[in-house]
Amino acid sequence: xxxxxxxxxxxxxxxxxxxxxxxxxxxxxxxxxxxxxxxxxxxxxxxxxxxxxxxxxxxxxxxxxxxxxxxxxxxxxxxxxxxxxxxxxxxxxxxxxxxxxxxxxxxxxxxxxxxxxxxxxxxxxxxxxxxxxxxxxxxxxxxxxxxxxxxxxxxxxxxxxxxxxxxxxxxxxxxxxxxxxxxxxxxxxxxxxxxxxxxxxxxxxxxxxxxxxxxxxxxxxxxxxxxxxxxxxxxxxxxxxxxxxxxxxxxxxxxxxxxxxxxxxxxxxxxxxxxxxxxxxxxxxxxxxxxxxxxxxxxxxxxxxxxxxxxxxxxxxxxxxxxxxxxxxxxxxxxxxxxxxxxxxxxxx
Amino acid sequence: xxxxxxxxxxxxxxxxxxxxxxxxxxxxxxxxxxxxxxxxxxxxxxxxxxxxxxxxxxxxxxxxxxxxxxxxxxxxxxxxxxxxxxxxxxxxxxxxxxxxxxxxxxxxxxxxxxxxxxxxxxxxxxxxxxxxxxxxxxxxxxxxxxxxxxxxxxxxxxxxxxxxxxxxxxxxxxxxxxxxxxxxxxxxxxxxxxxxxxxxxxxxxxxxxxxxxxxxxxxxxxxxxxxxxxxxxxxxxxxxxxxxxxxxxxxxxxxxxxxxxxxxx
Numbered sequence: 001x002x003x004x005x006x007x008x009x010x011x012x013x014x015x016x017x018x019x020x021x022x023x024x025x026x027x028x029x030x031x032x033x034x035x036x037x038x039x040x041x042x043x044x045x046x047x048x049x050x051x052x053x054x055x056x057x058x059x060x061x062x063x064x065x066x067x068x069x070x071x072x073x074x075x076x077x078x079x080x081x082x083x084x085x086x087x088x089x090x091x092x093x094x095x096x097x098x099x100x101x102x103x104x105x106x107x108x109x110x111x112x113x114x115x116x117x118x119x120x121x122x123x124x125x126x127x128x129x130x131x132x133x134x135x136x137x138x139x140x141x142x143x144x145x146x147x148x149x150x151x152x153x154x155x156x157x158x159x160x161x162x163x164x165x166x167x168x169x170x171x172x173x174x175x176x177x178x179x180x181x182x183x184x185x186x187x188x189x190x191x192x193x194x195x196x197x198x199x200x201x202x203x204x205x206x207x208x209x210x211x212x213x214x215x216x217x218x219x220x221x222x223x224x225x226x227x228x229x230x231x232x233x234x235x236x237x238x239x240x241x242x243x244x245x246x247x248x249x250x251x252x253x254x255x256x257x258x259x260x261x262x263x264x265x266x267x268x269x270x271x272x273x274x275x276x277x278x279x280x281x282x283x284x285x286x287x288x289x290x291x292x293x294x295x296x297x298x299x300x301x302x303x304x305x306x307x308x309x310x311x312x313x314x315x316x317x318x319x320x321x322x323x324x325x326x327x328x329x330x331x332x333x334x335x336x337x338x339x340x341x342x343x344x345x346x347x348x349x
Numbered sequence: 350x351x352x353x354x355x356x357x358x359x360x361x362x363x364x365x366x367x368x369x370x371x372x373x374x375x376x377x378x379x380x381x382x383x384x385x386x387x388x389x390x391x392x393x394x395x396x397x398x399x400x401x402x403x404x405x406x407x408x409x410x411x412x413x414x415x416x417x418x419x420x421x422x423x424x425x426x427x428x429x430x431x432x433x434x435x436x437x438x439x440x441x442x443x444x445x446x447x448x449x450x451x452x453x454x455x456x457x458x459x460x461x462x463x464x465x466x467x468x469x470x471x472x473x474x475x476x477x478x479x480x481x482x483x484x485x486x487x488x489x490x491x492x493x494x495x496x497x498x499x500x501x502x503x504x505x506x507x508x509x510x511x512x513x514x515x516x517x518x519x520x521x522x523x524x525x526x527x528x529x530x531x532x533x534x535x536x537x538x539x540x541x542x543x544x545x546x547x548x549x550x551x552x553x554x555x556x557x558x559x560x561x562x563x564x565x566x567x568x569x570x571x572x573x574x575x576x577x578x579x580x581x582x583x584x585x586x587x588x589x590x591x592x593x594x595x596x597x598x599x600x601x602x603x604x605x606x607x608x609x610x611x612x613x614x
Contacts, residue, residue: 068529240571246528262391279571
């Protein structure tokens with residue numbers, strides 16, 4: 001990896017260089033009841049909209065690589081058959097400006113599932129290959145537990161990662177493209193004092209994470225506590241609404257629907273992201289539902305994230321961004337659920 | 350291609366004879382059907398429409414599918430509905446009134462129906478009774494939810510009916526579609542919403558326009574109204590505010606009874 005330092009007021013120059021592409025970044029979508037800003041990722045059309053000091057976004061970046069609804073192919077129906085058109089729905093390179101480490105780690109995890117196996121997902125891959133990613137250091141929030149999941153820093157999966165040193169940005173360069181862009185700015189190699197400052201900033205950030213999840217032996221504990229009563233307590237609270245999966249940066253389960261147009265001349269196949277908490281997630285042909293109870297569905301969500309995926313990939317499918325808990329109207333949060341399954345923490349239900 | 354030659358993958362497709370009827374309602378759902386001009390001709394060419402008072406003059410009593418809008422609030426309506434049921438192979442309840450009683454069933458809340466009639470009609474009394482959904486009078490084969498119905502959903506249902514495909518609805522709540530539309534949760538903006546318990550399929554029509562859900566499509570298949578009540582309280586909304594919404598279209602009737610009992614305790 002190469003490193004460079006550039007003055008903070010040069011950031012707009014980097015933005016301008018990249019602005020020939022689509023730019024997606026964090027922006028303010030409104031204020032909540034307490035007057036606090038609500039951030040989300042969206043297309044940015046003006047550098048002034050970009051809120052690099054954002055806390056956390058409501059939704060993850062997922063919709064740009066794995067849209068909630070996506071047409072996979074369309075058909076022209078003819079008398080003697082059909083003609084199929086496939087479109088991966090990736091038309092232009094997009095710059096993702098200002099991702100936190102957790103969200104970049106989330107993309108790396110999605111890659112393992114969607115591009116790393118025998119049958120890569122071309123729709124995902126097409127969008128993923130067209131990304132230019134600029135990471136920025138985050139401000140730990142009271143609900144972030146990425147430190148527990150080992151995702152509070154990121155080693156790959158980005159082109160450029162910026163750390164705010166106060167008056168300058170410390171840039172980690174991870175691609176030749178990024179190197180070319182950064183060299184067109186007024187920049188220099190970091191001095192020894194800036195190496196020091198970079199490490200200090202990282203340490204200081206680490207010390208500010210307050211929320212934790214004890215992942216010690218978690219896969220075993222989840223097996224041991226498969227019948228635990230606490231699952232039922234959480235199940236009684238769960239709305240089975242799928243919000244957690246929708247805001248999750250790593251939930252990728254989907255269903256496919258086929259529809260014929262009214263004119264009976266065209267048809268289409270659409271992928272809908274689904275959620276394991278929805279009532280009919282485990283309903284199979286013939287009508288049998290393997291998980292009609294909400295506590296079972298909720299439990300299996302945790303089993304997939306914190307047990308099944310760990311067994312398959314040696315890492316959890318959770319990056320500890322805390323979005324699910326923040327969005328859950330019933331206040332079901334990962335740290336509380338896992339603590340209760342471990343027999344810790346008292347009044348959760 | 351003329352409508353007579355309509356085929357699907359080379360296989361001729363029959364055009365079922367369809368009739369549209371309305372009982373106590375605003376007829377807005379039927380208007381919805383006529384509203385989407387871009388697809389109207391295709392829609393009309395899938396069916397042979399033999400009875401549609403809002404759209405045509407001719408009328409026939411021979412039909413395969415009856416689309417029925419409105420709730421039943423008079424004895425003569427019940428009689429008419431039974432006759433329709435007798436003629437139709439498939440009876441489709443269209444809209445919240447037909448499915449749940451709709452806004453009309455709000456009058457059922459009053460204990461003294463005679464007083465209600467007096468207030469509404471004065472000396473011109475009309476012989477009405479409690480508003481009930483179609484299913485209280487006759488068996489219903491299919492329900493198309495919503496106030497008003499969503500034209501896209503009707504088109505999908507009708508296409509699948511004609512092609513003999515299975516017809517399925519979302520069983521999950523509106524939140525699922527609202528999140529897919531990247532909305533900010535209305536509770537975060539200080540607005541009550543029935544999205545977490547209401548059946549989806551509307552593509553979060555109201556919440557996407559920053560208007561909290563009133564539950565016109567009735568309950569989702571796993572509606573946790575007990576939890577929603579707690580959420581409403583936590584966000585500073587009263588049981589009355591929750592009940593107002595739950596009672597509005599009649600879909601949550603069973604939950605309302607339970608909630609009223611709980612609210613008394």
